[in-house]
Amino acid sequence: MREMAFLPALLALAAAAWAQPEQPDSTASPAQDAQTFESMFEAVCVTDAPNDDGGALEVSWTLSGSASPPDSIRILATPEGGEEFEAGWVLPGTDLFSLSGLEDGVPCSITLEAWAGGSPVSRSDAASATPSAQWFHSRRIGMFVITVLLAAVIFWYINRGKSGRPLFIREIAGLSAVDDAVGRATEMGRPVLYIPGIMDMDDIQTIASMVILGRVAAKTAEYGANLLVPNTRSVVMSVAQEVVKESYLQAGRPDAYRRENINYLTDDQFGYAAGVDGIMVRQRPAAIFLLGTFYAESLILAETGKSVGAIQIAGTAMPSQLPFFIAACDYTLIGEELFAASAYLSREPKLLGSLKGQDVAKLVIMLIIVIGVLASTAGTWWEPANRVADLLRFLTHVE
Amino acid sequence: MRLVLPLIVTFICGMLMIxxxxxxxxxxxxxxxxxxxxxxxxxxxxxxxxxxxxxQVHLMKISQRARNWQYSPVVLLGFFVMTAAGAVWGVEEGRPFDYMFQNMVVPMGATMFSLLAFFVASAAFRAFRSSNWRATLLLLSAFIVMLGRVPIGDMIWRLFPGAASGAHPNLVSEVAEWLMQVPNMAGQRAVMIGAALGVVATSLRMIFGIERSYLGGAE
Structure with a gap:
C-alpha cells in the first residue's frame, strides 16, 4: 500500500481547491474596475478569461433599468501603450463578450458604447484587466484527481498481477466462446469474418477492436482458419493488415497470411453494410465478430449474420446498439467487456491486473454515487451532508 | 528498435493528449x-x-476468375465512372457526379436503411418469444413504450371508465416516459460508466506499453 500513500494528499488538494472561492481578476475586481454609469451602463466588469491559453478577457455589463435599450453595443479596447480599436459589436440582450488576440501581461482598457438610431448615445467609463494564461484548468481539478486515483488503482493491481498473486476475474461468456467460434469455422471449412465497426482509428472502440483482432488472428493462424476483415476506413485497414500480419508471424504461420483478405470496401455507412452483407451471403462465414463502434447498420449486419447460421460474437460501447446485438447475436460484450477482451483473452497477469483495477475503480464510483445520493438527500435537513454532496459534485464535474 | 519506437511515439502522444x-x-x-x-x-x-x-483486390479477382468474380467489374465500373465524372465535370450541384450521387448512391443507401424495419421485426420477434420471465418483462415494457409513443395509446386508456377525468388521463404515455427516463436511462448510464472506465484502463495500458498486442503481441 506504500504506492497509495500519496492518495490522501491528492484528496486533500482537491478538497482545498474545492473549498477555495474563485478569485476575481486583481486588476478588474468589481470593487476596483467595475464602472458605474448613471446613464445607460450600470456596471461594466472586465476580467481575465478563466482557464485559457492567454490573450483573452471577458467583459460583462448591466444596462440601467430606466434607460431604453440601445440598438447595439460597440466594444472598444485600448491596450496599455497602444491605440484604441474596435473589438466587436453585440446586440441588446447580450451581457457578455469575450475578447481575444490580446497580449499577455499588458493591461487592456475596455469601453462600451451604446448606439441607437445610427449614432452613439452613451459611453461607459473604461474598465481594465490584464490577460494571462493559466497553467491548470481550475474546473478540471476534480477530473484530474479521479484520473490519478483510477490510474493509481489500476497500476497497483497491475503490480499485484506481476507479482504472481492470483486474481479472480469473472467469466465473460462471449470471450470464452472465441475459441469455440474459431474452432467451429475451422471444422466447417468456412471463413471467420471480423467486422471492426465503422469508425476511424481515432475512436477508442476501434483501437480496442484492433487489439482483439490481434488475439483472434492468432487463433485463426493457430487453427488454420481463413480470416476476412472488410474495412470502412483506409487507416483501419492499414492497421488491421499490420496487426493480422504480426499475429500470423508470432504464431509461426506467415505463409497463411492473406493481405487481400483484409480489404477496404467503402467509407459509406450503408454501402459498407451492403458490402459486408454480400460477403456474408456469398462466403457464409461460420463465425462472425462484430466488435467496435456501430450505428444503424448494427442490426442489418447482425441479422444477416444470423440468417447465414454463423455463431456471432458482438461487442460495443454504444448503448443504443446493444439491444440489437443482444437480440441477434449469440454473445454480446457489453460496454466495458469490449475493453476487457484483450486482457481476458491473453491471460497475461499484468493485463488481468489492470482488469481487476478497473473493477475496483467501478466499485469506487458506485460508492461515490451511493454516498452522493445519500448526502444530497440528507443535506435537505443536515448541512454537513450537503457539504459532502457539494464536494462530490465538484470532484465529478467536468467542464 | 522496431518495438521501442512505436511505444515511445504512443507514450508521448498519449501523455500530450492527457x-x-x-x-x-x-x-x-x-x-x-x-x-x-x-x-x-x-x-x-x-x-x-x-x-x-x-x-487491386477486384483486379486480382477478375484475373484469377475467383469465386463470384462477376461482381468485381461492376465495382470497378462504378468506381471509375464516379471518379471520372467528379474529376472532369466537378462535384457541384447539377453536374453528372451529383446526378449519379443523388439518383443512385442515395436511393441505394436508403434501400439498405429501410431494410432495418424488417430486421427490427424479425429480431424483436425472436427476443420476445423466448419463454422466460425476462423476455416477458421486455415484451411488456416494449409494448407499453410503443403504445405510449403514439396518440392512440392514451386514447385507448381514456376509454376506461373514469380514466379521462382522473388524475392521469395520459397514463400510458406517462408510464412509457418513466420507463425510458428511469430504468432505461439508469441501464444506459451504467453501461456508459463501465465503458468510460474501460476506456481509461485501455488507454493507460497502451500509453504505458503494457498492452502491446496491437504491435503483434511482441514482448
Missing part, C-alpha cells in the same frame, strides 16, 4: 489541435491506400 486536457497554457493548448490535424492529414492520405487496395 496534459492538454488539464493544462490550458501554450504549447499544450495547441498540441491537441495539432495532433488532430496531423491525424486528418494522415487519414486523408490513407484514402489512396484504400482506393489502391480496392482496385
Amino acid at each position: 496534459l492538454q486536457f488539464f493544462i490550458p497554457h501554450r504549447p499544450f493548448s495547441l498540441l491537441g489541435e495539432e495532433l488532430s490535424d496531423w491525424y486528418m492529414i494522415v487519414a486523408s492520405a490513407a484514402i489512396f491506400l484504400g482506393v489502391v487496395n480496392l482496385v
Whole structure:
C-alpha cells in the first residue's frame, strides 16, 4: 500500500481547491474596475478569461433599468501603450463578450458604447484587466484527481498481477466462446469474418477492436482458419493488415497470411453494410465478430449474420446498439467487456491486473454515487451532508 | 528498435493528449489541435491506400476468375465512372457526379436503411418469444413504450371508465416516459460508466506499453 500513500494528499488538494472561492481578476475586481454609469451602463466588469491559453478577457455589463435599450453595443479596447480599436459589436440582450488576440501581461482598457438610431448615445467609463494564461484548468481539478486515483488503482493491481498473486476475474461468456467460434469455422471449412465497426482509428472502440483482432488472428493462424476483415476506413485497414500480419508471424504461420483478405470496401455507412452483407451471403462465414463502434447498420449486419447460421460474437460501447446485438447475436460484450477482451483473452497477469483495477475503480464510483445520493438527500435537513454532496459534485464535474 | 519506437511515439502522444486536457497554457493548448490535424492529414492520405487496395483486390479477382468474380467489374465500373465524372465535370450541384450521387448512391443507401424495419421485426420477434420471465418483462415494457409513443395509446386508456377525468388521463404515455427516463436511462448510464472506465484502463495500458498486442503481441 506504500504506492497509495500519496492518495490522501491528492484528496486533500482537491478538497482545498474545492473549498477555495474563485478569485476575481486583481486588476478588474468589481470593487476596483467595475464602472458605474448613471446613464445607460450600470456596471461594466472586465476580467481575465478563466482557464485559457492567454490573450483573452471577458467583459460583462448591466444596462440601467430606466434607460431604453440601445440598438447595439460597440466594444472598444485600448491596450496599455497602444491605440484604441474596435473589438466587436453585440446586440441588446447580450451581457457578455469575450475578447481575444490580446497580449499577455499588458493591461487592456475596455469601453462600451451604446448606439441607437445610427449614432452613439452613451459611453461607459473604461474598465481594465490584464490577460494571462493559466497553467491548470481550475474546473478540471476534480477530473484530474479521479484520473490519478483510477490510474493509481489500476497500476497497483497491475503490480499485484506481476507479482504472481492470483486474481479472480469473472467469466465473460462471449470471450470464452472465441475459441469455440474459431474452432467451429475451422471444422466447417468456412471463413471467420471480423467486422471492426465503422469508425476511424481515432475512436477508442476501434483501437480496442484492433487489439482483439490481434488475439483472434492468432487463433485463426493457430487453427488454420481463413480470416476476412472488410474495412470502412483506409487507416483501419492499414492497421488491421499490420496487426493480422504480426499475429500470423508470432504464431509461426506467415505463409497463411492473406493481405487481400483484409480489404477496404467503402467509407459509406450503408454501402459498407451492403458490402459486408454480400460477403456474408456469398462466403457464409461460420463465425462472425462484430466488435467496435456501430450505428444503424448494427442490426442489418447482425441479422444477416444470423440468417447465414454463423455463431456471432458482438461487442460495443454504444448503448443504443446493444439491444440489437443482444437480440441477434449469440454473445454480446457489453460496454466495458469490449475493453476487457484483450486482457481476458491473453491471460497475461499484468493485463488481468489492470482488469481487476478497473473493477475496483467501478466499485469506487458506485460508492461515490451511493454516498452522493445519500448526502444530497440528507443535506435537505443536515448541512454537513450537503457539504459532502457539494464536494462530490465538484470532484465529478467536468467542464 | 522496431518495438521501442512505436511505444515511445504512443507514450508521448498519449501523455500530450492527457496534459492538454488539464493544462490550458501554450504549447499544450495547441498540441491537441495539432495532433488532430496531423491525424486528418494522415487519414486523408490513407484514402489512396484504400482506393489502391480496392482496385487491386477486384483486379486480382477478375484475373484469377475467383469465386463470384462477376461482381468485381461492376465495382470497378462504378468506381471509375464516379471518379471520372467528379474529376472532369466537378462535384457541384447539377453536374453528372451529383446526378449519379443523388439518383443512385442515395436511393441505394436508403434501400439498405429501410431494410432495418424488417430486421427490427424479425429480431424483436425472436427476443420476445423466448419463454422466460425476462423476455416477458421486455415484451411488456416494449409494448407499453410503443403504445405510449403514439396518440392512440392514451386514447385507448381514456376509454376506461373514469380514466379521462382522473388524475392521469395520459397514463400510458406517462408510464412509457418513466420507463425510458428511469430504468432505461439508469441501464444506459451504467453501461456508459463501465465503458468510460474501460476506456481509461485501455488507454493507460497502451500509453504505458503494457498492452502491446496491437504491435503483434511482441514482448
